[in-house]
Amino acid sequence: MGQSTPLGCTPADHTANLVNLLKKLDKGACQRAAGIFRVLGDPARMQVLSLLAGGEMCVSEIAAALGDSLPTVSQRLKLLRGERIVSQRRAGKHIYYALADEHVVRLIVNGLAHAGERK
């Protein structure tokens, strides 16, 4: 257990490697990671992300889908943008938002997986 080569490692070894990574967590890294988690930590923003998981949408579409006001949705997107969780693209009058990368997708799915586990 605890070998350092990434090739051919068992799930247990994989976890051990992750733990080694975690040990190196300095204050700054904690702050940055917390910043991302904090923005993900709101049901309304998670719903926006859940919509965006289905594909690009403009602000009005998101607002209509969730039954929220435009400024409210815009504020939420601003926070998500701040942590690079979503990306922005203007097309004429509309601004389309999307999940920034597949990293974000994985992050959210992992959160859900943990949420699904009821002891």
Place this chain on the structure above:
Amino acid sequence: MGQSTPLGCTPADHTANLVNLLKKLDKGACQRAAGIFRVLGDPARMQVLSLLAGGEMCVSEIAAALGDSLPTVSQRLKLLRGERIVSQRRAGKHIYYALADEHVVRLIVNGLAHAGERK
């Protein structure tokens, strides 16, 4: 692209599968996931988790390591416990805390990985 079998799928397909999962996010799932992320979204609590990544620790040890008061650390652990992010084990006078499972470890590492990406 977008085949449904989990076996032999490319990274792109894998991401597509994750996106399909995300589409199913209902309000309840969003709330549960957000609850977990909210608790992770604090630098002080992330530092506690970073310590626990190195192995089990009792409350006094954590408090000493971070230079925080005992009640403060206890409150943080209570929140983490509430979302089953850490587990508790009593041994005599001491109560030892640990990361609840490797799922949590992955979650935190993914958050850090995203935090590390500076555009």
Place this chain on the structure above:
DNA sequence: CAAACAGTTGCATAACTTATTAAGTAATGA
């Protein structure tokens, strides 16, 4: 059982978040 140690809980205050309304910017079209 009493004293000491290890943690937890409750409460009050300070700091932060979020939603709402109104005003401002940017792009299109008449």
Place this chain on the structure above:
DNA sequence: TCATTACTTAATAAGTTATGCAACTGTTTG
């Protein structure tokens, strides 16, 4: 260029959350 649509930003008011202190619970030891 003036009006309209689409969105952002600002200001404020309401609600949350974190922290520190004091009191309490549970466990061991004398």
